[in-house]
Amino acid sequence: MSEQQPNVVGDLRVKNKTGETYIAATRRPDGTWRKARKVKEGYIPQDEQPKYQNRMQAAAAGSQMPTGITPRQMQAMLQKQQQDKKPVAAIVKPNACITxxxxxxxxxxxxxxxxxxxxxxxxxxxxxxxxxxxxxxxxxxxxxxxxxxxxxxxxxxxxx
The missing domain is CATH 1.10.287 (Helix Hairpins)
Incomplete structure (x- = not known):
């Protein structure tokens, strides 16, 4: 184990002279040591793999604007909606006695x-x-x- 690869995944990967890749030995929180592990090229540990998202979660994480609308158009629509809203006093007491x-x-x-x-x-x-x-x-x-x-x-x- 001689040369080190840039820390792409989050753990320390080391290549030896024969080209095999290892994840270096690390210390656990309780003080014991994990052994160095031989891994294949491109291996991503379970902890660092991206979490599965269903269609609805993926859509919600994406763009907040409808398809085909520019940010300027969206901002104009939001301003128009805010202007059309009733004043708060009319909403809070619709059945209030006036006279x-x-x-x-x-x-x-x-x-x-x-x-x-x-x-x-x-x-x-x-x-x-x-x-x-x-x-x-x-x-x-x-x-x-x-x-x-x-x-x-x-x-x-x-x-x-």
Whole structure:
């Protein structure tokens, strides 16, 4: 083992006078030595062989631009897409109440919905289908509050 070859693969390869190639002896992390190994010309160790990639991985690793588009065209397309986007405020709160009237109408609708639920529960209990649970009893006890709230909101809505 006399002359050394340039370190192409990542390990130290040595050719002897007869032309045989060896991977030089190396030290393991635990301190023991690996023996020098005789290898064929062009051999690549398992650790250094390129990893297999399926079609989808290979395509993803390739160009990020569609075929036939230049970088300038791609940049122009991206700028146009950014200009077409809606402002963030429109995206974050699409159902936001805009005026005071909308706000009052929404509260009125919620109060009517709760009153309707209470009336449905009362019908069930009157017919004897079910027995009321403690939380349902407290909800039915709040019926006068919802009626009062509906009257107040209706009056406020008429003022607006």
């Amino acid at each position: 005071q009237k909308d706000h009052v109408e929404k509260k009125l609708a919620n109060a009517k919905k709760k009153l309707q639920e209470i009336e449905q529960m009362e019908k069930k209990f009157e017919t004897g289908e079910e027995k009321p649970l403690p939380n349902q009893v407290t909800k039915m006890a709040r019926k006068p509050e919802y009626l009062e709230e509906i009257d107040k909101l209706a009056a406020e809505l008429e003022k607006l």
